[in-house]
Amino acid sequence: xxxxxxxxxxxxxxxxxxxxxxxxxxxxxxxxxxxxxxxxxxxxxxxxxxxxxxxxxxxxxxxxxxxxxxxxxxxxxxxxxxxxxxxxxxxxxxxxxxxxxxxxxxxxxxxxxxxxxxxxxxxxxxxxxxxxxxxxxxxxxxxxxxxxxxxxxxxxxxxxxxxxxxxxxxxxxxxxxxxxxxxxxxxxxxxxxxxxxxxxxxxxxxxxx
Amino acid sequence: xxxxxxxxxxxxxxxxxxxxxxxxxxxxxxxxxxxxxxxxxxxxxxxxxxxxxxxxxxxxxxxxxxxxxxxxxxxxxxxxxxxxxxxxxxxxxxxxxxxxxxxxxxxxxxxxxxxxxxxxxxxxxxxxxxxxxxxxxxxxxxxxxxxxxxxxxxxxxxxxxxxxxxxxxxxxxxxxxxxxxxxxxxxxxxxxxxxxxxxxxxxxxxxxxxxxxxxxxxxxxxxxxxxxxxxxxxxxxxxxxxxxxxxxxxxxxxxxxxxxxxxxxxxxxxxxxxxxxxxxxxxxxxxxxxxxxxxxxxxxxxxxxxxxxxxxxx
Numbered sequence: 001x002x003x004x005x006x007x008x009x010x011x012x013x014x015x016x017x018x019x020x021x022x023x024x025x026x027x028x029x030x031x032x033x034x035x036x037x038x039x040x041x042x043x044x045x046x047x048x049x050x051x052x053x054x055x056x057x058x059x060x061x062x063x064x065x066x067x068x069x070x071x072x073x074x075x076x077x078x079x080x081x082x083x084x085x086x087x088x089x090x091x092x093x094x095x096x097x098x099x100x101x102x103x104x105x106x107x108x109x110x111x112x113x114x115x116x117x118x119x120x121x122x123x124x125x126x127x128x129x130x131x132x133x134x135x136x137x138x139x140x141x142x143x144x145x146x147x148x149x150x151x152x153x154x155x156x157x158x159x160x161x162x163x164x165x166x167x168x169x170x171x172x173x174x175x176x177x178x179x180x181x182x183x184x185x186x187x188x189x190x191x192x193x194x195x196x197x198x199x200x201x202x203x204x205x206x207x208x209x
Numbered sequence: 210x211x212x213x214x215x216x217x218x219x220x221x222x223x224x225x226x227x228x229x230x231x232x233x234x235x236x237x238x239x240x241x242x243x244x245x246x247x248x249x250x251x252x253x254x255x256x257x258x259x260x261x262x263x264x265x266x267x268x269x270x271x272x273x274x275x276x277x278x279x280x281x282x283x284x285x286x287x288x289x290x291x292x293x294x295x296x297x298x299x300x301x302x303x304x305x306x307x308x309x310x311x312x313x314x315x316x317x318x319x320x321x322x323x324x325x326x327x328x329x330x331x332x333x334x335x336x337x338x339x340x341x342x343x344x345x346x347x348x349x350x351x352x353x354x355x356x357x358x359x360x361x362x363x364x365x366x367x368x369x370x371x372x373x374x375x376x377x378x379x380x381x382x383x384x385x386x387x388x389x390x391x392x393x394x395x396x397x398x399x400x401x402x403x404x405x406x407x408x409x410x411x412x413x414x415x416x417x418x419x420x421x422x423x424x425x426x427x428x429x430x431x432x433x434x435x436x437x438x439x440x441x442x443x444x445x446x447x448x449x450x451x452x453x454x455x456x457x458x459x460x461x462x463x464x465x466x467x468x469x470x471x472x473x474x475x476x477x478x479x480x481x482x483x484x485x486x487x488x489x490x491x492x493x494x495x496x497x498x499x500x501x502x503x504x505x506x507x508x509x510x511x512x513x514x515x516x517x518x519x520x521x522x523x
Contacts, residue, residue: 004397007476008504010446012397019441042231044444046468051444053231056479056508061501123442125237125468128346132442161439168237169345188346191337192236 001072003065009056013068016048019135019162023048024122026072028199033071039064045198047122047132082121082200085183087166088207089115089157093177095145099159102142110178111206113137114157119164121200129168129186131196136162148174155180157204168194179204210332211367213280216360218273220314225331225350226266229463230339234444239464241341241349244322244423244486247384247511248286252326254518255283255303255376262330262365263340265356267323269489271314272356274325276306280364281328281374284312287320287386287487301383305374320386320487329364343464382514384483389492391460391481392499392507396450398472401435409433410450410474411498415458419490423464425451426488432456435472442470448477448485450496460485480507 002014013030016023027045034043034050039058044051054064091111093099100107119133126132136159144160149172152158156167158175167173168185185195196202226249229242243249243266250260265272271289284291284300291298292313298304306312314323333340333350342350351360393411402410415430433456445451449461451471460477462485475496477485488494499507 005394005476005501006396006446006473007394007448008478008480008501008508010476012443012473014397017438017441042234044234044467046443047441049441049443051446053234053446056505123468124235125442125444126466128237128239130237186237186346188336188348193233193238193337193346194236198235 001069003068005061006051008061010051010053011061011065012049012051013065013072014049015072019047019122021120024120025199030068030072034068037067044125045123082197084118084201084203085196087181087183087202087204089179089181089204090207090209091179093157093179095176096178099142099176099178103140105139110140113140114159114164114178115204115206119202121196121198121202124194124196124198127169127171128188129194131165131185131194132163133165133202134163136164138162142176144174145176148172152177153180155182157181210329210363210365212277212361212363213327213329214274214312214362215277216272216356216358216362217275219356219358219360220267220272221270222268223272223356224266224342225263225333226341227263227339228261229341230337233337234467237467238337238343238346239424239467240447241339241343242463243324244463245286245324245483247483247515248322248324250515251301251378251518252283252285252324253330254515255285255301255378256281256326256328258326258328258330260515262326263333265325265331265362267314267325269317269321271323273314274312274362276308276310276312277361279305279307281305282312283326285324285326285378287323288318289323290315290318291323299377301378303374303376321489322486327362327364329366332363332365376518378514378518382517384511386484386487389484389488389494390497391477391485391494392504393448393450393475393477393481393496394501394504395498396473396475398435398437398440399474401437401472402433402452402474403436406433406435411496414493414495417488417490417492417494421488421490423462425459425461425465428458428460428494433458433474435474437472440470440472442468444468445473446476448479448482449473450475450477462486478504478507480504480511483511
């Protein structure tokens with residue numbers, strides 16, 4: 001594990017550099033364990049790293065880094081299976097035809113492949129309610145759009161690389177839009193204010209409306 | 210609670226801010242809070258509040274406010290030529306407003322963000338543990354938006370202890386806002402810059418572009434070329450200097466995106482963030498590499514300055 005300072009009040013603990021469920025499980029377990037410490041203000045799991053915001057009056061980068069290394073060598077507790085969300089998708093996204101053509105598949109086949117796996121929520125972040133889901137089947141792998149859209153509507157279901165996700169709010173975005181859902185991802189009047197949590201599982205199914 | 214101030218003119222962009230909602234980062238919600246935490250804290254302490262109480266953050270121009278009830282206020286941060294009933298008002302000082310007194314602002318003389326604290330704290334909507342305004346979610350602050358004409362501002366509570374005007378923070382105890390050197394710690398991905406890039410980062414002059422807001426500042430100046438594979442997204446922090454593929458660095462500020470996958474080549478230390486918060490488009494800045502030890506000393510000297518306001522019995 002490598003620990004890097006992020007200024008004087010945060011650090012980045014890197015567990016690896018691969019998109020990998022086991023690494024992500026360790027990152028989430030480490031973030032959960034760190035969150036219980038009094039000197040930690042917030043610990044956020046990334047794909048394969050944990051960003052730790054700490055109180056510099058209670059600890060130092062070196063002391064917290066050593067504690068993190070001790071925690072990380074312990075066997076992580078058996079990961080509980082995350083909650084399973086079933087999300088209806090109307091596969092009529094603006095980019096569906098183009099995606100199908102580039103992948104040499106039919107639009108229907110793209111929908112079938114996309115709705116087949118049970119995805120993992122690797123990371124919640126970027127904008128409120130956004131979750132990085134994956135891994136996407138290799139047959140659907142495409143780089144991001146060259147020119148991002150300035151506005152993607154809320155509820156758009158999108159793919160890029162080995163990842164998929166749902167735009168929770170109207171925001172700019174560079175992913176390929178293959179469908180839409182009516183499920184609300186960002187729930188501002190709940191705490192926590194988003195449907196998905198890191199470690200949850202997501203299954204898409206084709207809906208007609 | 211008692212309405213203390215009425216908004217005649219809101220100023221360009223005035224929002225309610227406190228120290229933010231760090232625990233919401235895990236939901237993708239920006240931490241928010243005052244951009245210049247030093248000025249925010251000092252304003253609160255000058256009127257007898259707790260540091261976490263809400264203040265008004267005024268961007269580039271100040272509002273025009275009328276006191277509906279007498280109250281103690283303090284104005285800190287940027288210098289927008291504060292006046293009470295047309296007379297120049299002292300800043301970084303607790304000042305008493307009588308009923309009907311008018312607090313106005315003139316031209317921007319220096320800095321980008323002024324803070325107005327009111328004894329008792331500004332009453333506002335609480336969301337996820339903070340009253341900081343989040344425009345994207347339309348939550349916190351005054352109905353989740355910036356101030357507009359006709360708004361009424363109440364004190365969150367009666368001033369908890371006897372407060373007196375005239376407390377003051379001398380210039381020597383304030384951040385040196387005029388020196389636009391931001392001290393920064395080398396970031397986790399600094400090695401993705403070639404040696405020339407590293408020299409440019411810690412030595413070149415950058416300029417705050419027009420794309421600068423509470424989320425972050427895009428910086429004009431030398432382009433920084435990064436190399437290496439795509440990074441997996443990870444959690445970000447205010448002060449991080451991100452380099453996207455185009456090579457134009459972005460300094461993340463209070464309402465930053467909570468996660469991203471661009472190289473973080475440096476992170477501005479907490480003691481330099483008040484200076485960063487006061488930069489406006491067109492301002493030149495430089496990054497100076499520093500150590501965690503130096504950062505601790507800088508943080509301690511700002512804490513000592515605030516302590517003088519906590520115990521103002523001298």
